[in-house]
Amino acid sequence: MKIGKMDVKNRFVRSATCEGMANPTGEVSNSLIKVIKILAKGDVGVNIPGYMYVHPFGRVFKHQTGIHSDAMIPGLKKLVDLVHEENGKIVFQLAHAGLQPVLRLIGTTPIAPSMRITNPMTMSRPKETTEDEIKDSINDYALAAKRAMEAGADGIQIHAAHGYMINQFISPFYNKRKDNWGDNEENLFRYLKEVIVGVRKVISMDISLIVKLNTHDYAPKDGITPCLAAKYSKWLVELGIDALEIICESTSHSMFNMCRGSVPVKEMVQFLPDKMKPMGEQFFKKMVGKFELQEGYNLETAKIIKPLLDAIPLILVGGFRTVTLMEDIIENKIADFISMSRPFIREPLLVKSIKKNLMKKVSCISCNRCLAALPNNFPIKCYVNKFPEKYKHQLLT
Ligand SMILES: Cc1cc2nc3c(=O)[nH]c(=O)nc-3n(C[C@H](O)[C@H](O)[C@H](O)COP(=O)(O)O)c2cc1C
Ligand code: SF4
Numbered sequence: 001m002k003i004g005k006m007d008v009k010n011r012f013v014r015s016a017t018c019e020g021m022a023n024p025t026g027e028v029s030n031s032l033i034k035v036i037k038i039l040a041k042g043d044v045g046v047n048i049p050g051y052m053y054v055h056p057f058g059r060v061f062k063h064q065t066g067i068h069s070d071a072m073i074p075g076l077k078k079l080v081d082l083v084h085e086e087n088g089k090i091v092f093q094l095a096h097a098g099l100q101p102v103l104r105l106i107g108t109t110p111i112a113p114s115m116r117i118t119n120p121m122t123m124s125r126p127k128e129t130t131e132d133e134i135k136d137s138i139n140d141y142a143l144a145a146k147r148a149m150e151a152g153a154d155g156i157q158i159h160a161a162h163g164y165m166i167n168q169f170i171s172p173f174y175n176k177r178k179d180n181w182g183d184n185e186e187n188l189f190r191y192l193k194e195v196i197v198g199v200r201k202v203i204s205m206d207i208s209l210i211v212k213l214n215t216h217d218y219a220p221k222d223g224i225t226p227c228l229a230a231k232y233s234k235w236l237v238e239l240g241i242d243a244l245e246i247i248c249e250s251t252s253h254s255m256f257n258m259c260r261g262s263v264p265v266k267e268m269v270q271f272l273p274d275k276m277k278p279m280g281e282q283f284f285k286k287m288v289g290k291f292e293l294q295e296g297y298n299l300e301t302a303k304i305i306k307p308l309l310d311a312i313p314l315i316l317v318g319g320f321r322t323v324t325l326m327e328d329i330i331e332n333k334i335a336d337f338i339s340m341s342r343p344f345i346r347e348p349l350l351v352k353s354i355k356k357n358l359m360k361k362v363s364c365i366s367c368n369r370c371l372a373a374l375p376n377n378f379p380i381k382c383y384v385n386k387f388p389e390k391y392k393h394q395l396l397t
Contacts, residue, residue, distance in 0.1 A: 001336065003046070003313055004208035004242030006089050006154045010045040011330055012351045013339035015245070015317045016093040016157065016212065018050030018064060021379045026053065026066020028075030031379060035348075036079050040086040042349035046337070047083050050380075051095040051159050054144040055137065057106045058096030058165060062377050067092060067144040076151035084152070091155035091210060092148040094141055094199075098165030099126035099174070100252055111137075113169045113191075114176040119252045120283075134181060134191065137165065142198040148207075155208035155242070158195055162214065162258060163250025166192050170232065171250075173219035185228070189235055196239050208242040210315070215246045215301045218254035226301045233305050237312055245315035245339060246298055246305060256291035259342065260319055261366025263287045267387045271376040293366045295319050302335050315339045322361045323354055345370050346382040 001008045021032040032049075039047050052067035053059040059066070066072050076092070083090040099112035102122050110119075111133055112126035119126070129137070145156050160166040168174035169191035175182045181190055192211075200209060213232060217223025224232075233244060249258035256263055265288065269280035298318040306314045316335035320326055326338045343350055343362035353359035369383035378391045 001045075001313070003155065003210065005206040006046075006208040006242075008045040008089055008337075009087060010043070010351065010355075011337050012044050013046040013245070013315050013317075013337045014039055014044045014048055014344045015247075015339040015341040016048040016051055016159070017341045017345065017380065018061065018374060019380050020050075020061055020063040020374055020377065022063050022065040024062055025071075026056075026059070026064070026068065027072060028065060028078060032065065033078055033082065037082045038348045039344060040083045040088050042344075043086070043351040043355065044088060044344070045351075046089045046091055046155075048091045048093055048157055049079060051093045051164075052144070054094050054096050054140040057101065057108060057111065058098065058137075058140075059106060060097045060101050061374060062105060063379065067094065067147050068140070070147060073147050073151050076148070076153070080152040089154040091157050091208065092151075092153045093157040093159050093212065094144045094148070095159035096137055096140065096165040098163075098168045100164060112165070113174060113182060116176050117174055121252050128177075131179075138191070138194045138198050141195045142202045145199040146202045149203050153207070155210055156199060156203065157210040157212055157245070158192070158199065159212055160192055160214065161212045161247050161249075163217065163252045166195060167214050167217070167224075167250065171214070171217050171219065171222075171224045172228075173217055173221065173223035185231065189232060192232075193235070193239060196236075196241065200240070209240075210243045210245060211236055211241050212245040212247060214248060214250070215298065215305070216248035216257070217250045218248065218257045219250060220253065223250070226304050229301070230304050230308060234308050237309055241312065243313045243315055243337075244305070244309060245317060246301055247317050248298060248301070255371075256287055256368070259366070259368050259371050260291045260297050261293045261368050263291065264367060264369050264372045264387075267369055267372035267383075268375065270372070270387075270389070293319050293321075295321050295325055296329070299329070299334065302329075306334060313337060317341065319366070320362075321364065323359060342366065342370060345380060346384070
């Protein structure tokens with residue numbers, strides 16, 4: 001099976017999963033190396049490490065991996081080498097978080113296409129990007145792509161989902177601009193288009209270019225819906241991308257649509273100062289019971305989008321737990337690759353078990369405690385049995 005020029009040994013993708021394990025400078029740490037090594041040994045076809053920030057102002061977590069400077073390249077190369085040693089492929093996901101970062105971490109007000117939308121998670125309003133900032137941020141993706149290529153990555157994934165910067169530009173909910181970067185569908189799409197054109201210019205043709213696209217923002221109003229995502233998908237095909245991965249949700253407005261399952265209220269607010277905890281608990285308690293896992297929750301959208309992609313592979317993520325469903329999807333050509341995140345956190349060797357016929361269902365129960373580790377600045381692990389109160393970050397060297 002191929003994605004662009006990339007030969008992939010099987011149909012499993014480890015969907016990008018922020019490991020929360022980089023050094024505070026953004027550099028790859030020994031802990032991150034260990035995680036990627038185990039995944040590589042587990043035989044996953046395409047390994048996508050967690051999203052990498054293309055600019056320090058587009059960073060969400062203290063231990064997120066960076067690709068914003070050349071100093072990151074040697075560490076990134078280590079990840080590439082160990083995946084290649086196991087005959088796997090590695091794709092770097094490039095992201096700028098737009099309105100999502102907290103001021104405390106980036107030291108300045110976050111930027112976004114429009115300032116009208118308050119981030120309900122941080123209660124802050126972004127600053128509206130100027131024309132120059134837009135051009136600079138598009139260039140940041142191209143520079144990051146060049147670094148990915150220098151590090152030896154097999155592919156690049158443009159993060160156009162989860163309510164981050166690109167998602168904000170292409171969404172009529174976040175983007176209220178009346179200039180060339182908003183106001184109608186062509187203009188909304190323009191930022192993503194320019195990012196793709198800019199990245200393509202700097203990478204060689206043997207590097208695969210993948211987009212992870214939001215197909216539903218679940219925004220309070222006006223957001224991306226599968227109908228608009230279908231239109232965008234056709235335009236992405238015309239731009240010559242090599243594969244499309246589809247997902248839904250915006251982290252600021254509908255986080256548990258991305259990771260359907262339980263809402264771990266106590267863990268989600270653990271990092272907050274005591275006086276803010278009751279407000280946080282109230283916020284998350286309203287969500288309890290509303291996001292029960294339905295296996296393959298992006299399946300219906302896949303059925304709309306797949307026929308529009310011609311020969312370009314569709315990578316489908318979202319709630320895959322039983323092997324028979326995965327097989328059905330591939331056999332019935334609903335998607336070309338099965339992508340998973342949480343199951344690999346719990347069982348990094350699951351592809352091997354499936355190949356040996358030893359697994360009918362993955363054992364992740366979608367409790368979402370691994371997701372709650374992110375705001376707490378804990379490294380990502382399966383915390384189903386115990387969620388720590390504190391974590392020794394000095395272990396992350
Ligand atoms: C802890 C955690 C970190 C994640 N980090 C990323 C990320 O860096 N980039 C991304 O596009 N999606 C990220 N996701 C979303 C996953 O890639 C995936 O789309 C989602 O979890 C649904 O798939 P699943 O049911 O197989 O977990 C993350 C999910 C979790 C649980
Ligand atoms: S903590 Fe473990 S069981 Fe819970 S969602 Fe994450 S990986 Fe799955």
